[in-house]
Amino acid sequence: MGKIALITGITGQDGAYLSELLLRKGYEVHGIKRRSSSLNTQRVDRLYDHPSFKLHYGDVTDAINMHQLIAKILPDEIYNLAAQSHVAVSFEMPLYTVNADGTAILGILEAVRLLGLDCKIYQAGTSEMFGNAPAPQNLSTPFMPCSPYACAKVMAHHLMITYRQAYDMHCVNGILFNHESPLRGETFVTRKIVDAAKAIYNGKQNILKLGNLNASRDWGHARDYVRGMWEMMQYQTPEDWILATGQVCTVREFTTKVFAKLDIKLNWVGTGRGEVGMDNSGRILVRVDERYYRPNEVEYLQGDPIKAYELLGWEPQFTLDDLINDMMDA
Ligand code: NAP
Numbered sequence: 001m002g003k004i005a006l007i008t009g010i011t012g013q014d015g016a017y018l019s020e021l022l023l024r025k026g027y028e029v030h031g032i033k034r035r036s037s038s039l040n041t042q043r044v045d046r047l048y049d050h051p052s053f054k055l056h057y058g059d060v061t062d063a064i065n066m067h068q069l070i071a072k073i074l075p076d077e078i079y080n081l082a083a084q085s086h087v088a089v090s091f092e093m094p095l096y097t098v099n100a101d102g103t104a105i106l107g108i109l110e111a112v113r114l115l116g117l118d119c120k121i122y123q124a125g126t127s128e129m130f131g132n133a134p135a136p137q138n139l140s141t142p143f144m145p146c147s148p149y150a151c152a153k154v155m156a157h158h159l160m161i162t163y164r165q166a167y168d169m170h171c172v173n174g175i176l177f178n179h180e181s182p183l184r185g186e187t188f189v190t191r192k193i194v195d196a197a198k199a200i201y202n203g204k205q206n207i208l209k210l211g212n213l214n215a216s217r218d219w220g221h222a223r224d225y226v227r228g229m230w231e232m233m234q235y236q237t238p239e240d241w242i243l244a245t246g247q248v249c250t251v252r253e254f255t256t257k258v259f260a261k262l263d264i265k266l267n268w269v270g271t272g273r274g275e276v277g278m279d280n281s282g283r284i285l286v287r288v289d290e291r292y293y294r295p296n297e298v299e300y301l302q303g304d305p306i307k308a309y310e311l312l313g314w315e316p317q318f319t320l321d322d323l324i325n326d327m328m329d330a
């Protein structure tokens with residue numbers, strides 16, 4: 001008998017790649033999808049006919065629903081990936097974000113505890129929890145969350161440790177730095193840049209508007225990161241881990257690289273909120289737009305994944321260039 005996994009957030013970027021990985025490993029994969037008036041399962045539609053792939057309606061903020069699903073599915077492993085995962089949106093919907101990204105893990109932890117299940121739980125933590133703490137951020141770096149999203153994730157992280165210590169439950173925290181892919185949501189900056197560059201190249205869009213071009217991120221590929229999630233869950237003891245590449249680039253550099261793949265050289269002119277990116281003929285293709293700034297900015301994230309490297313043998317297989325090529329080719 002293969003293992004049974006339950007994935008919340010299965011319709012998102014990571015949920016789709018993790019599903020594929022677990023099915024390849026012989027798991028029965030159950031996922032929670034939210035009821036929506038429009039289709040929200042595009043990322044996993046190709047798995048729909050797989051005999052070991054099953055979707056259930058649910059919402060992580062509904063603890064009764066989570067308890068019922070966990071009691072019915074009896075999973076060996078739960079991956080809690082569900083989240084309102086957009087940092088900027090979390091400033092506009094703080095209470096919902098804290099409910100979905102922070103409080104909701106309690107529904108899962110309590111269900112597993114009350115049902116007495118021998119079930120491992122993975123919580124999708126984030127480099128945003130470090131906020132503007134000095135880089136490189138490692139497992140000793142203090143959390144300095146500076147968005148409702150990050151505050152919620154810090155709470156979930158500590159609840160996991162609390163249940164691990166108090167009830168001896170197998171609670172695993174993955175603190176993952178930014179990871180992208182062709183399945184990335186359209187409003188995250190890498191996908192937005194790739195889509196816009198292609199549309200500008202094809203004459204379908206005139207300009208790309210961005211916020212903070214100086215923001216620096218440690219960008220990896222989601223395929224590498226879901227493999228890391230699974231490896232953390234197989235480790236003999238429940239622990240906290242960091243997955244990152246250690247390589248950093250700014251939003252400006254990422255944009256330059258993407259346009260360069262289309263043979264467009266961007267020249268950056270001006271500073272701060274007046275900065276623009278022009279092609280060699282002087283046409284403005286990129287402009288800074290105040291609306292994409294956040295009330296609080298996280299300026300520089302660079303992770304130190306040494307523990308995962310040494311104890312799991314995990315290391316990223318995609319370079320930043322590989323990632324951009326994969327996103328451009330999609
Ligand atoms: P994503 O593409 O935004 O996917 C989020 C998933 O959560 C979607 O399936 C979404 O469903 C679901 N969801 C949202 N609210 C829910 C609710 N109340 N109940 C049930 N499902 C809900 O995010 P991702 O990039 O795959 O990230 C996966 C997890 O890792 C998230 O927790 C994120 O915060 C965390 N994380 C991501 C990164 C990264 O760089 N990607 C880095 C660190 C941590 P719909 O499809 O219906 O919206």
Ligand code: GDD
Binds near residue numbers: 179
């Ligand atoms: N989205 C977006 N749109 N971001 C922009 C833009 C823009 O037009 N212009 C500049 N940025 C900057 C943001 O201010 C941020 O500093 C950086 O680009 C990356 O933004 P996002 O792609 O939205 O990702 P994020 O870093 O805020 O959050 C992602 O990574 C976290 C891990 O560090 C999300 O996936 C989170 O869920 C994840 O936890």
